[in-house]
Amino acid sequence: MKLNLFIILIFLIPLKVQSDQIYELIKIPNLELYNIDKKGIRYLTAYKDFSAGKGINSISCEKPEKNLLKRKFLLTEENIKFYQKNFLKKINLRFVILCKKLKVSNIPAIGFANPEMRTIILDVNSKEKIFQRVIHHEIFHIIHKNFNHLFDMSKWKTFNNPKFKYSACTHCEGNLSLTPLDLTNGFFTTYAKTSVSEDMAETFSFLIFNDKHSKIKIAEDSIIGKKANFIKKNISKIYIEFEFK
């Protein structure tokens, strides 16, 4: 019996020993601390290429160049400054990983959120404007996961044209564009049309980013206007002092 158990164990515990504090916390190897900001957010980067997770949540990323990393770190810090320390604590965001050529289930991605590990991962290789918006997009995924009850998906669907159906494919080619649409029809980007969750995250990111284009679309497109109000109302339920720009 004991021999059987040993044999089972040999096959069941192929865990490679990872003797580092970051791996212990978020189960991603080859990361090192880059910076800790005043809000307690820990910025991590890859000192070596890494891959982690399985199936749809498998991720891989590469070690970024120093200059690129520095530039994107400053940009990330600047964007995260928008959120108050207590808000970040409440939504349970703790780690930001900055790396290059991020892939999620083998498909290139600009960002990825892992609410369980309180982590967002960002690809420093992306264009600055999109990169900044993706920070807020991923932060929304963390919020959504932790306050699921506030963001009623069926209520959200009622804002859309009754004939519209989400494509339900966040990884399909042709659906990945994050470029702001001129003809919005209720959606800021093509990617927002993939699922309710992505639509909410895109709306939130445009609300935070709040450039001229976003302001016009929120005012002109009644569907987007309703969605923006829904997000604002529920974010204030999480943190009453939250102020959109």
Add this chain to the structure above:
Amino acid sequence: MLKKVKQSKSEKILLIFLIFLTIFSFSSFYIIKNKCLFVKDVNLKKMSFIQPENISVMDVNCGKVIIELRPDISPNSVKRFKTLVENEEYDNVAFHRVIEGFLVQGGDLEFGKKNNLNYLFIGSGKSNYGFIKPEVDKPFDFKKGTVAFAKNKKGDMEDSEFFILLDDAPLFEGEYTPLGKVTHGLSAVEKIKHNDDSEFVLRPDFIISIRMLSSMSN
């Protein structure tokens, strides 16, 4: 008639070398076998403590380990730890998870007991005392020797499992509840059995006992 052959100088040197090699081999074997040989013994009688009510003494294979508990930092968690110690719950419980040079973890009261060791579920067991919430808000320096409660699988509660750091881990601040620090006998913790290929240990070392100093002097 046999002619007496005289040893050459080089043969004499070779003989002396072989004798030394034999002595070295036997002594090395003894040293390797006795992993506790260079562990400094902790003598409780020679020690004095400012707050003896917060001192617990853990007995492991290589000697005694003195842990200074910090109820001022984590009152509820230290209270839980003291309760478990006072009820002798940690006696004969395995150090089931050991990462050499980083941490030693034990305290699974359900699947880690010596007479009821369950390799398949060890690390996921519960005590009969229920979960408690982590206390992570007060600042604490997670240096080598820190003793802290481990979290459950979901990562939001604690029970009885604890770990001892064998290296500094500043990022653990705000993540785990500190219970206190090892003040003496950390070298005995460093000798706890580990596996090179896996963080889980087959045929692990066990906590012989943990007692509060106050109960030992009575």
